Amino acid sequence: MANFWQFKDIKDGVIIMKTGQYRMCLEIFPANFNLMDEEEKRRAIIGFEQVLREIEIKYPLRILVQTRKTNANDYINQLEHTYSIRSIGTYDLFRKYADFIREVNKDYEIITKKFYLILEFSELKYTLSKDIISREEKDTKKKHEITEEEIFQEVRQSMIAILTTFKSQFQAINLKSKMLGTNEIVKVMMAYLDEEKFLNNREFYEHIDEQRQRALKQNIPFSVINKISPDFIEDENVDLMSINHKSYLRSEFLSELGSHAYIDWFKELVMFPYANDLMFTFTSKDAGETVTKLTEKRHRIEAKIFDEKSQHKPKNIADTLVLESTEKIEKQYLRSEIKPIDLKIEATFRSDTIQALNMVHMNLERLLNRKMMRSRIYHYEQFEGLKGTFIGGYSDTSTRNHRDLNTDVAAFTFPFIIPQISSSTGILYGVDEINRSLVTIDRKELESYNRSIIAATGAGKSYFIKLDLIRSRMIGYQSFVLDVENEFEMVTHYLKGKYIELNDKSIYYINPFHISGPEYKAQKIEFVRDLLKTMYGNEKISVTDITYIEKAIGAVYEECLTKNYQPVLKNFIKAIESLQRNKTIENLLIVLRSYHEPSHPQYYLFNKQQNIDFANDDLIVFALKYVDKRDFVVAVILESYWNYINHPKNRAKFKNLIVDEASQLFQSGLIVEKLGSLALRGRKYNSGVTTIVQSINHYYQSPFPRTSDLFDQSSLTLVMKHKVSDSFDKLNEKVHINTPERAYLERLEIGKGLLIVNDSKIPLSIKSSEEEDRVCTTKPPV
Template sequence: MILRKLRERSGSPELGGPAIHVGSRHLRVGGGVCQTLLVIGYPRDVSAGWAEPLFSYPGQLDISFHLDPVPAPTAAQQLRRRRARLESAHRTSTAQGRVEDPHQVTAAMDAAEIADRIATGQGRLFRVGVYITVHAPTLEMLDGHVQQVRALCSSLLMDVTPAMFRAVEGWISTLPLGTDAVGTARSMDTDAVASMLPFSSPELVADLGETTVVYGINTHSSGLVAWDRFYGDLDNHNSVILARSGAGKSYLAKLEVVRSLMVGVEVTVIDPEGEYTRLADAVGGTVLRLGSPGQPGLNPFSLPPATEDEQGFTTRALFLHTLIGAMVGDLSTTDRTVLDRAIVTTYAQAGITRDPATWNRAAPVLGDLAAVLEELATAPDTEEGFARAAQDLVGRLEPFTQGSHADLFNGPSDSTVGGHLTVVSLRDLPDEMRPVGVLVALDAIWRHVTTRAEARPRMVVVDEAWLLLQDPAAARYLARLAKAGRKHWVGLTVITQDVGDVLGSALGKVVIANAATQILLKQAPQNLDMAREAFQLSDGESHLVGTAPRGSALLVAGHQRVGFHPVASPAEHRLITSDPAELAALRAEEEDPYGGVPEPPDSEAKATGGQEVDG
């Protein structure tokens, strides 16, 4: 049937027509020739990625794997018969005084081990057929390629044989049809099958778990680069992505976010430019637009449940000191004393004390703190120095309590961080307000990821991190998250385009040093020497990150280095692209999905072919 369809497609009534010519070993198709090799022997002991040299062969090869699971009862019966034959042959040879055959003994041991694994449910048995079709423009070049492929297979301890008088069947078996027309298969268990699949890179050796993410295709071979930040013996779950502007760092970060969501990782993003909102809307995530009119804010006075933080009152008071310091500038010793007294009084007026039983009451807001400071400034029993300090703080806090962005800090906490994806957008915040907004967002995220309610892998993505590192308070919070995140199963992803600012500050170096996974895209020439020294890059690796095409990256994890290029599916690309031309085309498509073509008729007209029917 398949041959008949191929003849019909080629327009030739005969098999030997101009489109397909069949020889004893080769097949002439579409202006070229090809020959199929059947894999009939495999090495006994292999490691992950052992067949990678075959997948990265520079010529044109079509390699197909045909996996047919064998039912457990049938597998057990086959293994029992095989063990009986092998043990019987061994006993016969021993009785006749023959020299022990090591291959026979090894085969019996392997059959017994596989039988035990299948009986205990640790593996399954498969019938595996592997076929290699070699392509070339001419028959002479084909002979040379076939010899090279056979030599390569021999170096991998694989036995191959040409598909004699079955050239068509071999070719069909390597087409993406899922059809094994040859039927030359061997029995293998789960581990052996997994080691053959091209889902690993030989340059990258790592333990992969349930949260494995495919980053892209190895730039030095055709293997896939897969990495798991939350599993294995990594020092921490953190990652840094460093690149110059336009190198594709946000694209890679969003691709990792999408694929992390698929494997059950909870993701929270601090998004300075609103790049992740389309992605969040598409996957049903939550978007907190700080500073946007009518949008909910985050109240820094809100207390956590006592079950999550027994020191919640003290923690809130200390954070309020940090936050107000970021709002109004440096605080003197007198300012801090007055502020501490005002914070405790503000909570007390709301009925909240150090007793956890009072923490479920409505929390005060920043305006309440300003009112308490005003009372301290005008109270007759307040010392003159304290009164001046209190009045000064009231004036410096006025933009945040009565200004245009008072709703962000001077209202109840109507929004929370949580869910499978939360994006905190800072796009609507003015530049001078962003350090404060980032600090509030980081505090809310830290409070969420340290909750004891549910233990699950979480990822915190901070895009354009150089904006945070410019503010000392936000930089300290980022460094704290980088250091202590592992204890709470949290991985911090720091993305920045200004490598000099990150490596030029002490807290930036702390963030880099506490990232077990480091990804370098194309670097600016002026930052190349700094990146080379910080990440201990070789001459070849420095050349790679200095001349990498857009999107290509170098993954550095300790002594392991591998170059890769991220590849997204069309559906993923639509969600993560930030190219203005593509975004404009997508918006136009959403507004006019039929591209100017009249909208199709309604269901009744469709049923009648679009024509009116009488009666």
């Protein structure tokens, strides 16, 4: 095992190699070439060529395509273990879901692909000279010893600058990317070495940086390598290795790349539907040396042509074509239009049995034969091959395993062509119509927990959300729904949740003035101030009066926190009554006193202590269709939800706030402000917001700018059947909808949509079991 590790530590998102190099990584969210026309594919390849031309000599750029395939039983077992299904009381739901997954897995595979760009860099000038003279020390010519930490930080900042350039270049071809931190790099390594160990100890590995800091404070040695290391990596044969006697691996490299380069050159290899790690290594070469060799080659061909002409031999067309090609490439090098590249393509395939692995190899050979390519197994060098496809390693073999190319040719290897999303800890969203694979998503793996759903009435958006509620409840997520059209009563009863319609006859109450602790005082003062202004009818209140009112609100909370009770409206009326009276204060008091009258329709909203316990209910649906002054009610619900997720003891469970027909609520500044804050800061509190609208324009045509945050802060968007012509311009601006994608959207059927996850697009078809279908159908058949 010791010989396998070619890095010594991972720190601040940097892999520190034993040879003195450093590595940082980008995760690239791929395009979908199946939904792109030829011109757009060509633009992507040209953009990728610009990335390859940025590679510096001696510092290779690596691209890792990590593919994992899971069978239904492994997925089900992992889901049960991860969420402790048997202990959260949802096993009956889980059993039905498991039966459905086993059935649908007969027709659809469970495959996921991840794409990573790995930048390698060396120490800067301080490597050779371990000292530097600062400006302040120049006069005295004192030398300052450069520490390893200073070298590390200098290198890290240089690498971040390069990766930022790469991110911009990928963004120009509509590919989103993100830099990986230490925890995320460890996750990639564990997926390579021992994914089961990672999933069984997910909490530890997802916070390994914190674990390191805790250990260092206690003077306990901490080694990342020891934490991620599998028990065994052993040779099983001259062409085979095993990890922990559970996974069998075989490493190969491409020895022949075919006769010519073209669009979709490596599409079938990237899409190869078996578990593998495919590593492209691009190394820049000295252009001067390459030009010298080309010049010599040109001279030889010219001499040959001249001799044959002198001897009156027939003209050799092949020589003429080679000469023209050589002259063209030579000129391109001299004009710096292209650069020489050394390309190495390695792959490690894995399976549970040797027989299955042999079958994978046979299928790979058939694929390569069709494309006039060849692969060679690393015989007697499997250990080196294994290191070659590891994110923190490289192969050092005696076998020639690379090819000389130019950047314009190498760009056709463009691997970011197909998104396949299937998390072993995610719930089913549907099936990918093109790749025929199940789409399972774990929202906690996304950059943000927010979602946006765009669909017309009858497209299936409520059906999708009801399915999501059932499956989210199964894994222990809490869900809170603002049901604007009263469509969720059946699914609420099915899941034994609370279906609440807040009105003067309701037995449930929410106290908008509730405060969880002194640290939330400033937030509560701001909310109550805005609430009172709204109750006053948003008539103008002077800055001076607002200041006095804020002081009065603060005094109420100070007293409540001191005497340990929760305020209601009468406490604020009493505090405002003590202020110096003027016309504004008098009018405000008249309004507030009217809300304190038991005969007022909203008396229940401001004068009762809260008896809805957000912490103890896993599903609460607020029916809002017939609620009087709905904006008030929704603002109060959102404030109470904010109070709930803010409390430290409530952060363990994942919380899902769903806003149906959200555009009907976008006319209230109080609601929009709170939803925007939840979208921006919810991840910190383990909370996500799902908004459902009929057009993307609803996010951007509201009178309140923060409405746009609800879309801009979403990592997942589902665009279903709706009037595309009205929203296409904004959709194209925000998520770049090309011509084939627009055509797909315009012919969508009910229950289908374009799923956009981190800008990667998947044509999705929603799938449900018979029982789920009965529960989720808005108007079930008689």
